[in-house]
Amino acid sequence: MPAGAVITFSLNLLSAVVALLTSYYAYRFNRLVGNPVLGAISVGFALLGIGLAVDAGTSLLTGRLLVEFPADRALTLLASFTYLTVQMAAYLVIAVGYGRAVYRGAAKAAAPVVFVGWAASLYSFSLLSYFVSVVLLAFVVFQGLLLRSGKKNGMSSMVLLGFALILAAHLMLLLSVLTLGTLLFLFGTAVQFLGFLSLLVFVVRSEVVVPG
């Protein structure tokens, strides 16, 4: 199997584990706290985890990267479409959750409206998906900054850093699709993993908090 596929498989699988772990903790603490934003984070990260696991599985089974647009197998195409769709849905759920937290008190949340048009090819759908994900992630980072203002702490810095790295990764992934650059795609996947690593540190640190 090509090294690129092995790297993508490993990094995306680890990222999927972190995303599912974050989803579990958001679900667990939401049962105690009852905050709708935590519900959105739980659903969003569960979707992200599933999407990343699908993409990791696709890399493992086909030995090819999404950016290489393998059109020779129907199953690979289906898996890639599934990953990209689930990813967009995940970031949409998280963005709407954050939007509600920032604008609560208003009659309705200013949820971003995303129109996903029919895409004839995986290439155009990938462009659309990564672009929408970049917009949604930029929205999430911006809302995170607004929520964080005035109550800065190390924990919120790690979450914000995680989202900022995932945003930077998606910009690289978008560029890699535009330029069909495999190396940039791998680099973007690695930066995305670093973003999830930051979230993992945050999850572990929040778990070891003891009454003080």
Next chain:
Amino acid sequence: MSQGEKQRSVLRINLDILNAVRDEGEAKPTHILYKANLSHERMVRYLDDLTAKGLIQMKQEGENRTYSMTPKGVGFLIEMRRAESFVQGFGLAI
């Protein structure tokens, strides 16, 4: 009800009471009243609720009444600390 009280959630008030009880080991109502910043009437209601849930226990000695944490209350407080830390990470508050 003070302005500060209005903005606190029921969960936040319960946490403030539990923290006050835990800090003292055996807390007198006046200490809880001061630490949790509540009116006497509301404090009694919250203490009764926490006692009914088995998170704190009351000890009466003559005229003196004190409250202490139960093992269930200690476990709940630890889990709430974790939840609070997690929630704050996303820029939110309990």
